């Protein structure tokens with residue numbers, strides 16, 4: 001799984017399946033049921049930590065094999081869940097549709113972004129996502145629209161559920177493609193300036209605690225640059241744990257625990273990981 005996660009850590013999956021249609025997702029789930037196999041879902045692996053022991057089940061990767069995008073007219077776009085956010089932002093920009101600029105540079109899939117209600121620079125998926133199609137663990141198809149998507153800070157109706165998102169519908173607003181492109185480029189520039197993009201990571205390691213910024217608390221705890229094995233609190237942005245080259249998932253988890261304990265002791269604030277963990 002180290003090849004499929006942005007942290008570049010994690011052991012092997014027993015089986016990796018990359019479905020190319022909703023029917024294929026259903027077939028895989030029927031097979032998992034029949035064979036009593038555990039499964040988990042990954043997108044682009046950019047918010048994931050996978051155990052060094054790997055995952056002794058089926059990993060369904062909803063990625064490039066399910067990545068179609070469609071202009072529905074009136075500012076509406078439909079895409080398959082494996083479409084990359086970058087491709088989706090470029091698609092919207094070409095159509096002169098505004099609202100997704102915030103997502104440019106978030107290295108996930110559309111499905112992962114819906115699951116996480118990904119957000120940045122004052123925007124979030126909640127502002128543009130109108131519907132998600134999914135396959136439930138028994139293979140049945142379903143859809144959530146509007147309020148039923150239950151989108152809140154880095155959460156959705158899909159968080160901690162075993163449904164697999166297969167498609168999204170977004171509502172965007174007409175805009176000038178040049179202005180949209182300029183806003184996207186500006187967001188990317190800010191990312192490169194502030195974030196340690198030269199190292200493997202999963203972005204912000206922790207959620208923003210109410211009333212604070214995780215990075216500031218970590219920095220004020222004197223943890224910038226602290227390492228456990230190959231894992232390090234980034235010197236550039238203390239909110240990022242990075243892999244300096246030979247980190248294991250155990251190193252990263254131990255550093256996460258150390259950060260949580262230190263910040264708790266100093267400020268009495270609990271830092272909740274934003275990064276998701278899968279594996280044995």
Ligand SMILES: Cc1cc2nc3c(=O)[nH]c(=O)nc-3n(C[C@H](O)[C@H](O)[C@H](O)COP(=O)(O)OP(=O)(O)OC[C@H]3O[C@@H](n4cnc5c(N)ncnc54)[C@H](O)[C@@H]3O)c2cc1C
Nearest residue numbers: 043044045046047108109111112113118119120165202203
């Ligand atoms: C350098 C960097 C910068 C980042 N910046 C931001 C940022 O600004 N804002 C932000 O919100 N995030 C950011 N992230 C985190 C990450 O990119 C987002 O959370 C992204 O939405 C995750 O998408 P993914 O496809 O990689 O999901 P994954 O990491 O593969 O999975 C994340 C979770 O979603 C679930 N999931 C994924 N796809 C599906 C699906 N089709 N159906 C059901 N469940 C699914 C997984 O099971 C897992 O629980 C950053 C990450 C990096 C590495």
